[in-house]
Amino acid sequence: AALALTATACGSDGDDAGSGGDGKVTVTYWDTSNETEAKVFRAVAEEFAEGRDDVEVDYVNIGWDGAQDRFKNAAPTGEAPHVMRTEVAWVSDFASLDYLAPLDGTPAVENQDDYLEQAWASTQYDGTTYAVPQVIDTLALFYNEQLLDEAGVDVPESLTDIQDSVDAFEGLEAPFYLRGDDAYWFLPYLYGEGGDLVDADSETVTVDDAAGVAAFQAVQDLLDSGAAITDTTDGWESMMSSFGNGDVAMMINGPWAINDARDAIGAENLGVAPVPAGSAGQGSPQGGWNYGVYAGLGEADMTAAQEFVAYMSSADVQQRITEELSLLPTRSSVYEAESVAANEMVEFFAPAVEVAHERAWIPQANSLFDPLKEEAEAMLLGRATPEETTAAIADRYRELLDWQ
Numbered sequence: 001a002a003l004a005l006t007a008t009a010c011g012s013d014g015d016d017a018g019s020g021g022d023g024k025v026t027v028t029y030w031d032t033s034n035e036t037e038a039k040v041f042r043a044v045a046e047e048f049a050e051g052r053d054d055v056e057v058d059y060v061n062i063g064w065d066g067a068q069d070r071f072k073n074a075a076p077t078g079e080a081p082h083v084m085r086t087e088v089a090w091v092s093d094f095a096s097l098d099y100l101a102p103l104d105g106t107p108a109v110e111n112q113d114d115y116l117e118q119a120w121a122s123t124q125y126d127g128t129t130y131a132v133p134q135v136i137d138t139l140a141l142f143y144n145e146q147l148l149d150e151a152g153v154d155v156p157e158s159l160t161d162i163q164d165s166v167d168a169f170e171g172l173e174a175p176f177y178l179r180g181d182d183a184y185w186f187l188p189y190l191y192g193e194g195g196d197l198v199d200a201d202s203e204t205v206t207v208d209d210a211a212g213v214a215a216f217q218a219v220q221d222l223l224d225s226g227a228a229i230t231d232t233t234d235g236w237e238s239m240m241s242s243f244g245n246g247d248v249a250m251m252i253n254g255p256w257a258i259n260d261a262r263d264a265i266g267a268e269n270l271g272v273a274p275v276p277a278g279s280a281g282q283g284s285p286q287g288g289w290n291y292g293v294y295a296g297l298g299e300a301d302m303t304a305a306q307e308f309v310a311y312m313s314s315a316d317v318q319q320r321i322t323e324e325l326s327l328l329p330t331r332s333s334v335y336e337a338e339s340v341a342a343n344e345m346v347e348f349f350a351p352a353v354e355v356a357h358e359r360a361w362i363p364q365a366n367s368l369f370d371p372l373k374e375e376a377e378a379m380l381l382g383r384a385t386p387e388e389t390t391a392a393i394a395d396r397y398r399e400l401l402d403w404q
């Protein structure tokens with residue numbers, strides 16, 4: 001529904017209030033990155049205005065929790081930022097509400113063919129470009145090399161390998177931390193059994209099919225066998241502290257956690273490997289972030305915002321983000337830079353992202369995670385079986401989506 005957006009930067013006289021009257025535009029950028037990443041993203045963003053008297057940057061870190069709603073609440077009131085760090089699944093959500101500016105043919109999109117196909121796909125909605133790629137990511141197995149060596153355990157390639165390692169890790173709380181409070185972390189188990197939440201092409205709910213039940217059974221088996229510990233709240237903090245303290249030897253995480261994990265166990269001890277395979281194979285989800293431009297900007301603000309996005313998504317800036325944070329570029333050319341090619345985390349994650357499981361970039365997909373998280377909690381607390389849990393999730397999906 002096209003909403004009459006109150007232009008955020010237009011003052012009452014229609015001039016670009018963002019310009020403050022002296023012709024200078026202040027580009028506001030809402031960033032969701034974590035504390036470690038924010039230091040680099042802030043520095044890079046503020047350098048856009050260096051040496052220029054026509055533009056300023058107001059970098060605001062709003063964090064991850066609640067960021068999607070915060071932008072959705074701000075957009076209709078004219079309080080939205082010029083540029084929003086937009087999670088890959090949020091582009092369709094914001095674009096379907098007309099909160100993002102179409103960017104095809106604007107200064108925001110430079111050298112489009114240089115973008116990775118998977119990353120570019122998440123910027124599209126209804127055949128139009130509504131965002132520009134920043135980073136791409138997927139989940140991986142993070143492991144403590146020292147603890148595996150001490151236990152005489154090879155890097156597990158399957159969930160069965162993790163279960164078989166329980167006795168070898170007798171001194172630890174458990175070999176593996178299984179994140180239970182974020183639905184995204186359940187996707188590798190689904191893909192490992194050849195399943196998925198839904199099939200968007202046929203508009204069918206699939207989470208309660210045999211593969212879905214097997215995936216939740218695999219989670220239950222890891223917990224029942226003592227191979228994994230979990231929490232249903234504060235999973236991020238518990239996972240990072242369990243791994244950092246050496247209470248567990250392994251966790252599943254993504255590139256955004258690399259620097260914090262290295263600080264916790266020592267860079268020389270951090271190993272990464274593909275997420276463990278299930279009975280049908282191995283798979284991890286595609287995640288990541290784009291830059292979205294608010295649709296309600298006046299002309300001068302819109303141009304400045306688009307130039308800011310082009311700068312932030314440029315090969316030079318992407319290369320610096322990788323050099324300082326080991327996050328994955330979304331431009332093919334950046335992977336050829338010597339410093340990027342030599343980065344051991346890129347060496348691992350680049351092929352992993354290549355085969356990451358693409359998701360349906362549809363607005364409805366955003367509402368699939370909360371029901372899974374809520375129903376899975378009952379199972380993790382021993383109050384529901386895998387069959388009951390997947391049936392409950394599927395019922396809620398069929399209600400939400402009106403799909404089969």
Ligand SMILES: C[C@H]1O[C@H](O[C@H]2[C@H](O)[C@@H](O)[C@@H](O[C@H]3[C@H](O)[C@@H](O)[C@@H](O[C@H]4[C@H](O)[C@@H](O)[C@@H](O)O[C@@H]4CO)O[C@@H]3CO)O[C@@H]2CO)[C@H](O)[C@H](O)[C@@H]1N[C@H]1C[C@@H](CO)[C@H](O)[C@@H](O)[C@@H]1O
Nearest residue numbers: 032033034064068069089182184256287288366367369370
């Ligand atoms: C529940 C939500 O489920 C989904 O979100 C998925 C997401 O799609 C997945 O990709 C994945 O995200 C990865 C991410 O790719 C990965 O990069 C990383 O991010 C790092 C940063 O890297 C790091 O810099 C830092 O920022 O920290 C970040 C976080 O660590 O890890 C993320 C996973 O944590 O997992 C998400 C689910 O968690 C839905 O999209 C909704 O958001 C839904 N909630 C809304 C639904 C709305 C109804 O329409 C309702 O209106 C609202 O009230 C609710 O809020």
